[in-house]
Structure formats: structure tokens, C-alpha cells
Amino acid sequence: MVQEKLNLILLTGRTIEQGVGKESGKGTQEYFQSTTMVYMDETDMNKLELRNNDHVLLSTEEGSVVLRAVRHPRGAMPGLVYIPYGPWANAICSTKTTSIGMPSFKGTPVEVQPALNQPILTLKELLRKEFGR
Amino acid sequence: MSIVKSVTCPVCGCLCDDIELTIADGAVVQVKNGCAMCEAKFFSHNNEHRSTTPLMRKDGELVPVSYDEAIQKSAEILANATYPILYGWSSTDCEAQRIGVALAEEVGGVLDNTAVVCHGPSILGVQDVGIPTCTLGQVRHRADLIIYWGCDPWSAHPRHLERYTSFTDGRFEGSEWKSYINKVKAAAGKKKLRSLERKGILKERHPRVAPSVHDNKPPEILNKKGRKLIVVDVRKSMTAEIADYFLQVEYGKDYELIQTVRALVKDQELDVEKVAGVPVEYIQQLVDSMTSCEFGVIFFGMGLTQSAGKFRNIDVAISLVRDLNMRTKFAILPMRGHFNVTGANTVFTWQSGYPYGIDFSMGYPRYNPGETTVVDILMREESDAGLVIASDPVSNFPRRAAEHLVKNPLIVIDPHMNATSLVGDIVFPVSIVGIEKAGTAYRMDHVPLPLKKVVDPPKGLLSDEEILNRILNEVRKIKLKNLEVA
Ligand code: SF4
Numbered sequence: 001m002v003q004e005k006l007n008l009i010l011l012t013g014r015t016i017e018q019g020v021g022k023e024s025g026k027g028t029q030e031y032f033q034s035t036t037m038v039y040m041d042e043t044d045m046n047k048l049e050l051r052n053n054d055h056v057l058l059s060t061e062e063g064s065v066v067l068r069a070v071r072h073p074r075g076a077m078p079g080l081v082y083i084p085y086g087p088w089a090n091a092i093c094s095t096k097t098t099s100i101g102m103p104s105f106k107g108t109p110v111e112v113q114p115a116l117n118q119p120i121l122t123l124k125e126l127l128r129k130e131f132g133r
Numbered sequence: 134m135s136i137v138k139s140v141t142c143p144v145c146g147c148l149c150d151d152i153e154l155t156i157a158d159g160a161v162v163q164v165k166n167g168c169a170m171c172e173a174k175f176f177s178h179n180n181e182h183r184s185t186t187p188l189m190r191k192d193g194e195l196v197p198v199s200y201d202e203a204i205q206k207s208a209e210i211l212a213n214a215t216y217p218i219l220y221g222w223s224s225t226d227c228e229a230q231r232i233g234v235a236l237a238e239e240v241g242g243v244l245d246n247t248a249v250v251c252h253g254p255s256i257l258g259v260q261d262v263g264i265p266t267c268t269l270g271q272v273r274h275r276a277d278l279i280i281y282w283g284c285d286p287w288s289a290h291p292r293h294l295e296r297y298t299s300f301t302d303g304r305f306e307g308s309e310w311k312s313y314i315n316k317v318k319a320a321a322g323k324k325k326l327r328s329l330e331r332k333g334i335l336k337e338r339h340p341r342v343a344p345s346v347h348d349n350k351p352p353e354i355l356n357k358k359g360r361k362l363i364v365v366d367v368r369k370s371m372t373a374e375i376a377d378y379f380l381q382v383e384y385g386k387d388y389e390l391i392q393t394v395r396a397l398v399k400d401q402e403l404d405v406e407k408v409a410g411v412p413v414e415y416i417q418q419l420v421d422s423m424t425s426c427e428f429g430v431i432f433f434g435m436g437l438t439q440s441a442g443k444f445r446n447i448d449v450a451i452s453l454v455r456d457l458n459m460r461t462k463f464a465i466l467p468m469r470g471h472f473n474v475t476g477a478n479t480v481f482t483w484q485s486g487y488p489y490g491i492d493f494s495m496g497y498p499r500y501n502p503g504e505t506t507v508v509d510i511l512m513r514e515e516s517d518a519g520l521v522i523a524s525d526p527v528s529n530f531p532r533r534a535a536e537h538l539v540k541n542p543l544i545v546i547d548p549h550m551n552a553t554s555l556v557g558d559i560v561f562p563v564s565i566v567g568i569e570k571a572g573t574a575y576r577m578d579h580v581p582l583p584l585k586k587v588v589d590p591p592k593g594l595l596s597d598e599e600i601l602n603r604i605l606n607e608v609r610k611i612k613l614k615n616l617e618v619a
Contacts, residue, residue: 026528107384
């Protein structure tokens with residue numbers, strides 16, 4: 001059944017592409033490409049009628065961000081979305097440290113909906129939007 | 134053209150020290166033995182994203198200034214702040230970290246390193262229950278069961294498998310590389326068939342269906358001889374794909390699963406059929422592999438420390454290893470991320486008594502994670518200045534925490550432009566530790582290794598150590614002057 005939006009769980013983490021991007025320099029195209037995407041489960045994507053590389057809007061209590069949806073290439077992970085570490089992931093990550101200093105980088109509830117015509121902000125645009133610099 | 138051998142790679146906690154570099158015209162032109170991240174880093178020393186002049190924000194724009202001016206201004210900011218944050222430290226050498234401790238003490242600030250957002254919970258777990266551990270050499274030569282729990286070395290520590298675990302030829306245990314190659318070949322064959330089917334060249338036997346969390350039955354292979362590789366994770370990572378067995382745990386239920394494993398290790402009976410989405414009989418097979426091995430090792434990562442439970446997950450994982458040592462030999466190691474985050478914890482501990490989140494505002498070191506840790510301080514909006522070195526919190530902290538950091542005067546020391554330097558107030562370019570400056574770093578298993586200098590830094594660039602030293606001297610002068618005036 002086609003749905004307008006889904007409530008999922010956000011995980012953030014490492015991918016090898018993000019690792020190479022960050023070592024090459026955070027201004028590089030590699031870094032941008034590897035951190036402005038979100039891995040989604042195939043069945044979840046079908047529910048939203050998303051195709052690979054369609055843009056999606058992800059919203060949490062902390063804010064929202066537009067990213068490129070990519071089908072998770074190995075196995076299933078229903079109910080989860082996975083964004084590589086970076087400023088885009090952290091625009092929506094939970095700040096709750098549960099009193100031990102560690103924010104909840106894995107496990108923020110997130111609402112996902114298609115946003116086919118919305119652009120992905122560049123690093124500079126994102127920083128301007130968030131910090132006014 | 135010259136060749137430098139046995140270079141230590143300054144990227145991840147594996148700290149591979151077998152890298153071979155070819156240098157021509159003062160630049161690295163070829164990297165041998167390293168992984169993709171290693172290559173990217175060694176080549177990055179002369180790419181266009183390098184910063185080469187100190188910058189200072191004037192009228193909202195970053196403009197070039199001299200080192201002297203930038204150092205003087207930074208010292209003033211830090212000396213006059215009441216509660217500055219000094220954060221980062223994991224991608225620089227122990228020599229710079231040591232001066233960082235002195236500077237934090239001098240300005241009465243908070244000293245924290247990136248462990249707080251990666252393996253901080255692991256340290257808390259270790260402080261609770263201790264840790265039965267070993268060096269990676271032991272693993273390489275003796276381990277016949279390797280378990281990666283909540284980590285994906287194939288992506289984050291690309292050579293971990295090849296140098297220390299499954300794919301290395303140790304003295305007593307061989308490499309599993311061949312069986313992996315066979316598996317890849319088989320998978321490639323299947324892929325080819327599927328692509329032919331898609332193109333209509335072969336008749337489709339099975340229509341494509343979306344993958345599901347299948348029941349994940351442990352394969353026969355768990356009874357095989359030789360090293361076994363098991364991965365426990367919430368999604369099928371790259372490492373999970375090559376493992377002998379991948380156990381898919383439901384998100385946030387690692388704690389339950391580990392406690393179940395502990396119960397089974399102690400031969401207790403369970404009256405449920407599934408735990409954390411895994412049938413108990415499969416967990417039993419995992420337990421059988423654990424208790425029947427000669428020397429097993431659990432490596433764990435962010436999957437445990439950043440998910441629900443956080444340091445409690447580590448508590449029980451370590452306790453599991455302690456239990457297993459009643460039946461066989463077992464060890465556990467955290468997969469430390471940045472190449473010298475272990476060094477940061479070590480240096481901070483030997484200088485102040487605490488590994489991270491150290492508050493010097495009372496004049497003596499105080500440590501209370503959740504209170505004196507940087508994200509909490511930023512969320513409470515208590516700090517009034519920041520120094521960030523060798524790290525990028527504006528990228529890596531949740532946005533609201535980064536906001537307060539940016540609101541106050543922010544000093545950034547980093548060889549490359551990144552999100553933090555783009556929004557900083559004073560930006561120092563520096564030589565790259567491990568490429569343009571020699572130093573010391575600690576591998577993830579606490580083995581210290583030397584970092585080499587292989588090329589010269591761009592003309593006039595100072596090192597982290599020199600900049601910190603000069604800031605510290607200036608701070609001392611300002612404090613002395615203030616004292617005289619008073
Ligand atoms: S595994 Fe880590 S230390 Fe080894 S070469 Fe790759 S990035 Fe460098």
C-alpha cells in the first residue's frame with residue numbers, strides 16, 4: 001500500500017565512501033556525495049513509491065533535511081534508515097546524552113516523506129542556514 | 134624519487150605501520166599497502182582543500198592574518214574566558230595532547246576528546262567492570278573465533294581483517310582469505326545470472342523479491358575448522374556480507390541478546406522462543422561456537438556505544454567475556470576510530486587522572502560524564518569560548534550542540550578546511566601529523582607507535598605542538614600581567 005510518509009528509526013554511522021571523502025577533504029565532491037544520502041530498506045522505499053536517488057525529506061524533533069534515498073544494497077533493515085556521519089545527518093540527530101555525555105546518534109525517531117523537487121543543500125548553504133555563517 | 138618504508142598510517146585506530154610511500158618533488162606520489170582512506174589521506178597533503186594561511190573573522194568574513202596576530206588573539210580569548218572548551222585531540226600526536234592538558238589547566242577550561250562521541254561509553258563500561266583484553270598480535274596469531282559486534286571494519290577499519298584477524302596468516306591460525314574468495318566468486322556468478330535474467334537473455338526462474346529479515350539460520354560452516362568470523366549487527370554491513378555467520382539483532386536489543394548469551398553460557402534454560410528477533414536455538418549455536426573455540430575475541434563498535442543502553446551494553450559485553458573465560462579463553466577490544474584517540478585517553482589519564490571530559494575550572498581536575506562532557510556543556514549553554522583541534526564538531530555534533538559552540542569565539546586548528554573552520558573565528562593551518570610531522574600515536578590496543586615525517590609541510594606552516602606551545606606561553610604572560618595589575 002502506498003503511503004505518504006513513514007515513521008522510522010534513524011541510525012547514523014560510517015561508510016567507506018564517507019571515510020575516503022573525509023580524508024580527501026571535507027570540501028570535496030566525494031564527501032558531499034557520500035554524506036548527503038540515506039540508505040533505506042527496499043520495502044520501505046516501495047511503500048513511499050521511491051526510486052533509487054529520489055530526494056526525501058527527513059524530519060525529527062531537531063529539524064529536517066533533504067537527502068538522496070538509496071536502496072540498502074545488502075539484506076533487509078525494515079524500519080531503519082541509515083545516514084553516513086556528517087553535518088547533514090547531524091542536522092536531525094537527537095542531542096539526548098542520557099546523562100553520560102554521548103548523544104543518541106543511533107535511534108532517533110524520524111519521519112520520512114518523498115520530496116522529489118526539493119534540493120539538497122551544499123555544505124556552505126547548510127552552514128548558513130544553521131549558523132548564519 | 135625516493136621510497137620510504139614502514140610508514141605508520143595516520144587515519145584509523147588500526148595504525149597500520151607497513152605503508153610504503155614513493156616521494157617525488159616533495160610530494161607523495163604513490164601509496165603501497167594502504168587502504169582507500171589511507172591513500173586519500175596521504176594524497177591530501179597537497180590538494181586544494183588545504184588551508185595555508187591563518188585566518189581571522191573580521192566584519193563577518195574570514196581574512197588572512199599572521200601567525201603572531203592569530204596566536205596573540207587566541208591567547209587573549211582563552212585567558213579571558215571563564216569556562217572555555219578545549220576539544221578534539223584524537224587526530225594529533227601525544228606530544229600536542231600533552232601541551233593541551235597544560236593549556237586547559239592554565240585557562241581553567243574543560244578538556245574533552247572525541248571519545249565522548251564514540252567510545253566514551255566503553256570507557257565507562259571498563260571503569261565499571263574492568264576488561265579482559267589483549268593486543269592485536271595475540272589475536273593475529275592465536276584467535277580461532279572472531280566476533281564483530283555492532284561494528285563494520287570493512288568500512289571503518291578497512292585493513293583490520295587483513296592485518297589482525299580473519300585474513301591474516303598467524304603463527305597458529307591461518308588466513309581464511311581463500312574461502313572468502315570462493316564465496317565472492319559464487320556470489321558474482323549468481324549476480325551474472327540475475328543480470329542475464331533481467332536482460333531477458335535467460336528465462337527468469339525467480340522473480341525478484343525485496344529482501345526480508347530472513348530467519349538467519351546459522352550455516353553448517355559454524356562447525357568448520359580454522360578461523361570463524363561472526364558478525365552481529367542491526368543491518369547487513371559489508372563485513373556481515375563476508376562473515377561465516379551474520380546474526381541480525383533488532384535495533385536497540387543488543388543488551389537483551391547479550392544477557393541471553395550469558396544465560397546460555399551458564400547453561401541456564403530459557404522459556405522464550407525468540408530474543409531480540411533471533412530464535413533461541415540459533416543463539417545456542419552462537420554460544421556453542423563461543424564455548425568450543427580455543428581463543429575467541431569480541432570486537433565492538435558504535436553499534437553498542439551509540440544505541441539504546443550505551444555503556445550498559447558494554448558492561449554486559451565485558452561481563453559476557455568474563456563468563457566465557459570460565460569455559461575457554463576469550464578477550465574483548467573496542468574498535469577505536471581516530472588514529473590517536475587511544476593516545477588522547479592515555480595522555481589525559483596519565484596527566485590528570487581521567488580519560489576525557491575533564492573540568493579544570495575549580496583549579497583541579499574533575500570528571501563527571503554527563504556534566505563535564507562537551508555536548509552536555511554546550512546544551513546547557515555554559516561555555517564562553519572554544520578551541521577545537523584536529524576534529525570537526527560542527528559536522529559531528531548534533532546541530533543544537535554545535536550552535537552554542539559557534540555562538541562563542543571559536544578557535545580552530547586543522548590542516549584542512551572543514552565545517553568547523555568555515556564557521557570559526559580564528560583558523561590555524563598546521564602541518565599534518567604523520568606526514569609532515571613526526572610524533573607518537575597509540576593503536577587501538579594501546580600499543581604506542583612512531584609516526585614519521587615523510588615530506589616537508591608547505592612553507593612557514595607550524596605544527597599543532599608549536600602553535601599550542603606558543604598560545605600557552607602567551608596565556609601565561611597575560612595571566613602574569615593580570616596578576617601584577619591586581
Ligand atoms: S586500516 Fe586504517 S590504519 Fe590501516 S591503512 Fe587503512 S586507514 Fe590506515
